[in-house]
Amino acid sequence: MATRRTKKWLHVKERKSKFATRQATRSEILHVEEEGYIAPDTVDNEDERIVDLTQADIKSSVDIFSAQKRFDLQLPLYGPYHIDYTRNGRHLLLGGRKGHVAAFDWQTKKLHCELNVMEQINDVKWLHIETMYAVAQRQWTYIYDNQGVEVHCLKALDRSLHLEFLPYHFLLAATNEAGYLSYIDVSIGKKVAAYNTRIANGNGKCGTSVMCQNPSNAMIGLGHAGGVVTFWSPNQREPVVKMLAHKSTIRSVAVERTGTYMATSGVDAKLKIWDLRTYKCVNEYRTASTGASALTFSQKNLLAASYRDIVEIYKDLYDEESSSTELPRYLVHQCPNGSSIASIAFCPYEDVLGVGHDRGFVSLLVPGAGEPNFDALEANPYQTKKQRKHAEVKQLLDKIQPDMITLDNSVLSEIDRKAFVRKQDEKQKEFNFVKPKELIAKAEKKKGKIGKRLARKSQIHDAKLKEFLQQKQLKRQKTKK
Amino acid sequence: YDPDLHPFEVAREYTRAMNAVKMERIFARPFICGLDGHRDSVQCITKHSTQLSLLLSGSCDGEIKIWNVAQRVCQGTIPAHNGFVRGICVMPDGEAFYSVGNDKLIKRWTMNNYETPAMTIVGKHVFTSIDHHYKNPQYATSGETVSLWDEQRAQPLQTFKWGADSHARVKFNPIETTVLASCAADRSIILYDTRQSVPLRKITLRMNSSTLAWNPLEAFVFTTANEDYNLYSFDIRYLQRPFNIHKDHVAAVTDVDYSPTGKEFVSGSYDKTIRIFPSDKGHSRDIYHTKRMQHITCVQWTADNKYVISGSDEMCLRLWKAKASEKLGVTRNREAETLEYNDALKEKFSHFPKIKRIARQRHVPKHVYHAKREHKTIQDSQKRHEANARANSKPGSVPFVSERSKLVLEEEE
Numbered sequence: 001m002a003t004r005r006t007k008k009w010l011h012v013k014e015r016k017s018k019f020a021t022r023q024a025t026r027s028e029i030l031h032v033e034e035e036g037y038i039a040p041d042t043v044d045n046e047d048e049r050i051v052d053l054t055q056a057d058i059k060s061s062v063d064i065f066s067a068q069k070r071f072d073l074q075l076p077l078y079g080p081y082h083i084d085y086t087r088n089g090r091h092l093l094l095g096g097r098k099g100h101v102a103a104f105d106w107q108t109k110k111l112h113c114e115l116n117v118m119e120q121i122n123d124v125k126w127l128h129i130e131t132m133y134a135v136a137q138r139q140w141t142y143i144y145d146n147q148g149v150e151v152h153c154l155k156a157l158d159r160s161l162h163l164e165f166l167p168y169h170f171l172l173a174a175t176n177e178a179g180y181l182s183y184i185d186v187s188i189g190k191k192v193a194a195y196n197t198r199i200a201n202g203n204g205k206c207g208t209s210v211m212c213q214n215p216s217n218a219m220i221g222l223g224h225a226g227g228v229v230t231f232w233s234p235n236q237r238e239p240v241v242k243m244l245a246h247k248s249t250i251r252s253v254a255v256e257r258t259g260t261y262m263a264t265s266g267v268d269a270k271l272k273i274w275d276l277r278t279y280k281c282v283n284e285y286r287t288a289s290t291g292a293s294a295l296t297f298s299q300k301n302l303l304a305a306s307y308r309d310i311v312e313i314y315k316d317l318y319d320e321e322s323s324s325t326e327l328p329r330y331l332v333h334q335c336p337n338g339s340s341i342a343s344i345a346f347c348p349y350e351d352v353l354g355v356g357h358d359r360g361f362v363s364l365l366v367p368g369a370g371e372p373n374f375d376a377l378e379a380n381p382y383q384t385k386k387q388r389k390h391a392e393v394k395q396l397l398d399k400i401q402p403d404m405i406t407l408d409n410s411v412l413s414e415i416d417r418k419a420f421v422r423k424q425d426e427k428q429k430e431f432n433f434v435k436p437k438e439l440i441a442k443a444e445k446k447k448g449k450i451g452k453r454l455a456r457k458s459q460i461h462d463a464k465l466k467e468f469l470q471q472k473q474l475k476r477q478k479t480k481k
Numbered sequence: 482y483d484p485d486l487h488p489f490e491v492a493r494e495y496t497r498a499m500n501a502v503k504m505e506r507i508f509a510r511p512f513i514c515g516l517d518g519h520r521d522s523v524q525c526i527t528k529h530s531t532q533l534s535l536l537l538s539g540s541c542d543g544e545i546k547i548w549n550v551a552q553r554v555c556q557g558t559i560p561a562h563n564g565f566v567r568g569i570c571v572m573p574d575g576e577a578f579y580s581v582g583n584d585k586l587i588k589r590w591t592m593n594n595y596e597t598p599a600m601t602i603v604g605k606h607v608f609t610s611i612d613h614h615y616k617n618p619q620y621a622t623s624g625e626t627v628s629l630w631d632e633q634r635a636q637p638l639q640t641f642k643w644g645a646d647s648h649a650r651v652k653f654n655p656i657e658t659t660v661l662a663s664c665a666a667d668r669s670i671i672l673y674d675t676r677q678s679v680p681l682r683k684i685t686l687r688m689n690s691s692t693l694a695w696n697p698l699e700a701f702v703f704t705t706a707n708e709d710y711n712l713y714s715f716d717i718r719y720l721q722r723p724f725n726i727h728k729d730h731v732a733a734v735t736d737v738d739y740s741p742t743g744k745e746f747v748s749g750s751y752d753k754t755i756r757i758f759p760s761d762k763g764h765s766r767d768i769y770h771t772k773r774m775q776h777i778t779c780v781q782w783t784a785d786n787k788y789v790i791s792g793s794d795e796m797c798l799r800l801w802k803a804k805a806s807e808k809l810g811v812t813r814n815r816e817a818e819t820l821e822y823n824d825a826l827k828e829k830f831s832h833f834p835k836i837k838r839i840a841r842q843r844h845v846p847k848h849v850y851h852a853k854r855e856h857k858t859i860q861d862s863q864k865r866h867e868a869n870a871r872a873n874s875k876p877g878s879v880p881f882v883s884e885r886s887k888l889v890l891e892e893e894e
Contacts, residue, residue: 024482168489216488258485375486397500400492412491467876474877 033372035300037315051329058365066365069107069352073361075100080342081356086126087167088379089348089370093133094361095124101135103146106363113148125163127172127186129392134172136160141174156191157182161209166218169400171234173220179207181220183234183402192402193234197222210250216259218405223250229264233405240407243279245272254295254303261318263303265292271305271327273317282318285327298346298369302330304353306341310334311355313366333364349374349381421457498830501823502839511769511805513788516548516798518555523792524565526779531575533785538792539566545580550783550790550800557595561588568610570620581608581622602635610650615658619675623648627663629675641673643680650692656700664690670705672717684720685890691735696760698743706734712748713888714760720892722885727758729765731852736779740786740803747789749777752849755791757803769801770846
């Protein structure tokens with residue numbers, strides 16, 4: 001029942017929110033950088049294709065500051081390298097399979113630490129800040145300080161194959177050789193959940209190392225041997241979503257930053273793009289023989305895929321008009337000496353793709369990959385030490401509890417109709433005298449099972465309201481007489 | 482602004498709101514200090530009309546003390562009356578103040594001279610309270626009758642009489658300055674106009690009202706503190722029913738005073754607690770209590786909207802913060818912004834159950850807690866009886882009657 005007062009209050013709120021949006025758009029004047037891609041000089045010129053451009057060509061045609069972002073690190077001794085960039089894209093972590101770990105600021109080439117952990121390394125991951133990182137070693141997972149000092153040994157994450165860090169929840173997720181997905185809260189050091197993911201798969205013999213994170217809703221996506229992709233949240237023993245993506249083993253999964261699209265690649269040499277709202281395949285492409293061993297999205301929705309020793313970057317993947325199964329390649333790079341690629345990662349806020357391979361690390365220029373304007377309150381590549389400390393405190397204060405991880409983010413901002421109806425019914429049972437409250441009418445939608453249940457409940461509620469109003473009418477008639 | 486760069490907006494804001502509400506409860510320390518010095522229970526407090534830091538309090542042994550609240554010292558003591566000091570009122574220009582007591586005297590004092598009163602008037606009956614006109618040099622006293630006096634005369638200009646044999650309180654309207662209201666001992670509230678010779682209107686309630694307070698910003702609103710544990714806010718244009726009932730006390734409400742913004746008021750009650758209510762809501766937003774504080778006789782809200790002062794039976798005046806978790810002193814710009822942001826978050830997420838529960842949580846003295854539970858059981862059982870009667874009788878024979886319309890027994894002109 002909207003009284004005059006609530007109407008006025010709503011009106012004021014609307015005016016304030018309009019003002020806020022206007023001010024937010026005004027602040028875009030502060031966006032100094034512009035985004036751009038490589039575009040061909042003349043359209044449809046067969047002689048000049050963007051794909052044919054080499055890194056050397058790109059390097060020679062950009063300014064010095066960008067050119068120095070293209071570099072090679074030759075580390076032939078310690079095995080295929082796993083890489084990770086920090087959230088602000090400033091620091092790089094390299095972990096070689098034979099135990100070599102190095103953390104450095106890749107733009108200034110300032111080394112933070114370099115050590116050998118004397119054990120096989122399966123994965124490395126930065127935590128929320130550049131002073132701590134996690135290394136998934138053969139036996140357990142260790143957390144190191146950026147000086148190389150071992151800070152923690154996480155025995156709960158034993159024999160981890162792959163690590164993922166959820167920055168807003170401070171959760172470190174790891175898949176196990178035995179098939180367990182574990183979550184650890186890094187801020188308090190508590191294990192939040194551990195689920196056996198082989199149940200989802202059915203016939204899986206061991207754990208999967210195919211893992212990705214959906215950055216928009218903090219779900220962990222795993223790819224299984226039967227072609228099944230499952231999404232997990234730390235609140236449920238069962239996977240939240242289970243979808244059959246390929247007819248064969250899945251080799252890699254990646255989810256785009258806004259959480260609308262997912263790319264999967266399987267051994268059946270197909271690369272499929274899925275719409276995560278409807279769980280339908282948007283596009284299907286043919287790839288090289290055994291599928292991409294690693295997939296990753298950039299901030300500007302370029303997809304990088306690695307096939308043995310080649311990394312390919314695709315642009316405009318969601319173009320629904322094109323019906324071809326040929327991948328829209330943008331840039332291509334081949335690693336020298338045929339060294340196979342272990343991991344790839346786009347650097348946030350930079351037009352750079354980092355590739356870790358058998359014999360070291362390579363940083364490639366990919367124009368148009370990164371988000372040009374960063375929000376310093378979220379991730380600041382030019383942080384001072386003091387800013388970093390303050391930012392860490394703020395991040396910890398804003399840490400979202402793991403039980404708020406849901407598939408649909410908008411649940412929190414909507415009215416909980418079910419709880420309202422349930423409360424009214426409970427009250428009605430207890431005391432007979434509840435004055436019926438009105439619920440705001442929802443737009444008519446196609447009703448599922450829950451919708452029909454709600455409809456039945458609202459019928460009962462309407463009947464009670466009717467009785468109340470009838471009594472009021474009777475009273476009015478009486479006073480008239 | 483790119484929303485993709487800021488994922489989990491609602492969840493993060495919810496976490497911040499949770500933190501804000503918890504911090505509010507952590508920093509909720511409303512008690513500032515006690516002002517000691519009276520040798521008998523404090524009967525009435527008045528704030529000075531022009532000087533923020535001055536406070537005048539009268540006690541039951543006839544003493545009036547003038548306090549400097551900012552320095553927390555007593556500036557002077559006046560042995561004013563031979564019995565209770567029933568009421569004090571300061572003149573609007575701040576030069577002098579009046580006091581009335583059980584010895585049937587009205588005394589006028591100037592601010593600096595604490596030895597002798599500037600004028601003494603002998604009345605015919607015991608005066609229970611006094612209040613000064615906000616514009617004219619007139620004041621009104623209540624006792625057996627409500628009388629309107631002129632500053633220069635020794636006899637009242639007018640005497641209003643309507644049925645009741647004693648009036649507990651008289652208060653002038655700060656905006657419609659010719660209107661005054663009084664609480665009478667026959668459970669009624671009477672409205673007067675100084676331009677007329679007869680009272681305007683009289684409403685009779687179910688129980689006696691001890692005092693009333695006019696809203697300093699809305700000319701037609703006054704709130705009465707009633708002995709049936711509630712406070713009622715009336716609109717003088719429609720006295721048939723109160724437009725709000727404020728329930729939360731568990732014993733008779735003894736005093737009420739509005740905040741200078743008119744949006745809140747403070748009430749002290751016989752149940753040893755002070756409650757702060759928003760003017761438009763039915764329940765209190767805060768409760769202040771101390772083990773040492775006994776039955777509260779008078780409350781005042783300071784004119785800078787920041788503090789609340791209570792006087793109680795155990796001879797002590799207490800100074801409290803109006804907003805329990807407010808930071809006193811200078812707040813820097815960023816701090817003030819953060820506090821405002823936190824307030825906005827608390828308001829935005831106020832309906833979420835966890836946040837609501839934390840925001841509502843107050844420590845309440847045991848006797849109040851048990852009394853409230855008992856009252857709730859009584860109320861619930863009454864409602865249940867009514868609902869059963871309604872369910873088992875002819876539809877329409879047991880109508881829904883709102884509590885507000887049940888209150889005023891009759892209204893006379």
